Amino acid sequence: MNYRSDIVFAAVADPTRRAILDQLARGPARVTDVAAPFAMSLNAISKHIKVLERAGLVRRTRRGREHTLALEPAPLREVVRWASKLEQFWTERLDRMEAFFAEKRKRS
Amino acid sequence: MNYRSDIVFAAVADPTRRAILDQLARGPARVTDVAAPFAMSLNAISKHIKVLERAGLVRRTRRGREHTLALEPAPLREVVRWASKLEQFWTERLDRMEAFFAEKRKRS
DNA sequence: CGGTAGTTCAACCTGACGGTTGAATATGGA
DNA sequence: TCCATATTCAACCGTCAGGTTGAACTACCG
Numbered sequence: 001m002n003y004r005s006d007i008v009f010a011a012v013a014d015p016t017r018r019a020i021l022d023q024l025a026r027g028p029a030r031v032t033d034v035a036a037p038f039a040m041s042l043n044a045i046s047k048h049i050k051v052l053e054r055a056g057l058v059r060r061t062r063r064g065r066e067h068t069l070a071l072e073p074a075p076l077r078e079v080v081r082w083a084s085k086l087e088q089f090w091t092e093r094l095d096r097m098e099a100f101f102a103e104k105r106k107r108s
Numbered sequence: 109m110n111y112r113s114d115i116v117f118a119a120v121a122d123p124t125r126r127a128i129l130d131q132l133a134r135g136p137a138r139v140t141d142v143a144a145p146f147a148m149s150l151n152a153i154s155k156h157i158k159v160l161e162r163a164g165l166v167r168r169t170r171r172g173r174e175h176t177l178a179l180e181p182a183p184l185r186e187v188v189r190w191a192s193k194l195e196q197f198w199t200e201r202l203d204r205m206e207a208f209f210a211e212k213r214k215r216s
Numbered sequence: 217c218g219g220t221a222g223t224t225c226a227a228c229c230t231g232a233c234g235g236t237t238g239a240a241t242a243t244g245g246a
Numbered sequence: 247t248c249c250a251t252a253t254t255c256a257a258c259c260g261t262c263a264g265g266t267t268g269a270a271c272t273a274c275c276g
Binding site: 009015018022026071073080082083085 | 114117118120121123126129130133134179181184185187188190191192193194195197
């Protein structure tokens with residue numbers, strides 16, 4: 001529906017970006033620190049961070065030459081909402097089916 | 109972490125595929141029926157369904173020439189788990205900070 | 217001032233993804 | 247048997263995402 005959740009879902013689809021978010025969940029960090037654990041160039045990480053930023057999942061604060069990144073988990077709520085809604089609809093369906101067959105059994 | 113959740117996240121990243129899942133949440137349907145609302149070829153939808161199938165999000169049962177598709181929401185649980193874990197870690201961090209400053213305020 | 221650290225910008229390459237079209241396969245019905 | 251329906255397979259194509267490298271920019275420090 002929302003064009004914005006498209007961006008969030010796409011941002012979160014990449015495993016590297018999910019790992020970055022996992023790391024930022026343990027606290028804010030600079031770009032270089034975020035990049036450290038990964039076996040790829042700093043530039044690649046910089047790009048990933050920009051994607052996360054555009055999705056609203058990361059907030060950047062500049063102090064001098066250092067950029068400090070912080071997790072901004074709000075957009076994840078939409079992801080949770082969508083996924084658990086599907087699960088819920090499904091279980092409700094199962095419940096209705098259950099009820100239907102129970103009723104049928106009782107009548108016969 | 110899990111290579112399998114990579115597949116699930118990737119499957120769910122595409123808006124068309126999310127729409128397919130939304131539709132299947134209202135009940136099982138044939139491939140043609142699933143494709144009907146979309147302004148793209150049946151082949152494209154067939155491909156999308158295959159992706160969803162490989163991610164374990166859709167189960168297919170063949171009866172004659174018709175393939176009936178059903179939502180299989182189990183893999184979504186991993187998505188929910190990950191996303192809400194991040195949210196939770198974050199709020200816990202905020203709580204700890206809150207507690208820290210409250211303590212500090214009390215002492216001074 | 218000069219050098220180095222932190223970060224981005226720009227250009228480029230490659231592979232995969234999402235789509236198309238046309239043919240093949242298999243089942244159902246007259 | 248013949249035709250239509252339901253679906254996939256195979257080949258192809260354009261775009262874009264993720265990665266690289268090299269240069270630029272800005273801020274700190276001797």
